[in-house]
Amino acid sequence: MWERVTIGQSGAAVSRRAGVYRKTSDVEDLVGEGERLVWLRVQGIPAAEVLECEPGLLVTAEVPGRSAAEPWPDPDRIVDSLADFTRALHALPVADCPFDRSLAVTVPEALAADPDLDDLDDERAGWTRDRLVAELLATRPADEDLVVCHGDLSVPNVLFDPETGDVTGVVDAGRLGVADRWLDLAIATRSLVDERNSQYGPDAAARYLERCGTEPDPAKTAFYRLLDEFF
Template sequence: MAGAAGDRGAADRRSSRRRADDFSGARRTGLLRLVWRAVARRRGDVRGARRALHSLPIEDCPFRRDLDTTMAEARSRVAGGLVDLDNLEDSYAGWTGEQLLAELERTRPASEDLVVCHGDLTLDNVLVDPRTGGLTGVIDVGRLGVADRWLDLAILQRELTEEPFAAFLAGYELTGPDQDKLAFYILLDEFF
């Protein structure tokens, strides 16, 4: 079935959110800080992996996740009733698929900084050796493809508190967050 892979992705995201919701706010924040400290011990490894992925030649990547591609997929998912409206970010709770799509169209960035992106770069999808803090792998690459680098950064930003995300961006050698692109790519993720 054509939507089955996307449906599994949405189910995985819902499952991940449910796991996160099992923790109280303070306990979850403490857990995320603990995980971030483990990653931060060898931050260079994680940043290096991200830089390596983002520096791959886009012409060698056969998968497209650029805005033309993902916007068409978002429209198709709304038309097919495949957007999980019961599991939206709080800021979009109660919105219809058509309202989400209209907001997506309204806030679409004018340009893209295309790189090879993971597409669902969360802490759960980065494997770190607990003893050394070294990166051992990256999983769940079903949305890997050529996309704007802010797609990966938005997904990661949603998981981290402000301080660790700012530290990550500083190590990533970006001058600061592009708030409009972060908000857009978080919204775009609601469709998948």
């Protein structure tokens, strides 16, 4: 019997049984997500194994390990592993990635989207769609530092070996593609300072960026977190 999974913010219906996860949706591009997971594994990046994939249905093998969102005895080790994983992902050759998530693609998608105004980040609580759109267009960066991005690199989407702390795989890769590295960095650092992940915090976010070899970029951080409101 399938057990419904209620953790997470995916728009799809997710259920699991005996080491298998099933995702169904009439809206999300699950074929595209399956293709991205397969591509990641071919590149040597740990990701969920696709067992079945067709329009409206994605079945994957359970990724071993525990989510970064769970309590860990050594949170710094998890932050370091997350940063090392990010660097490995961002080091993949852009020319080999067939998926485009640059602003030329994502901004038009955002302008056509209907964001959930009841689920905005605290700093944008109460904003209208028009205000979100105006801010998005006004703060769009003039340049993009393009790498291969996961696209939704929040801590629940990365799993780790309980013994070693190494990354065992990622899930929810439907937005993977070539984009500015700050698409991942902005979402990862937001997740690390989220009060729901209280084992981390601002120091963990700073540690993550330092290990990624990246200086803070407040403008791109704000923009890519704003862009995420539309997806």
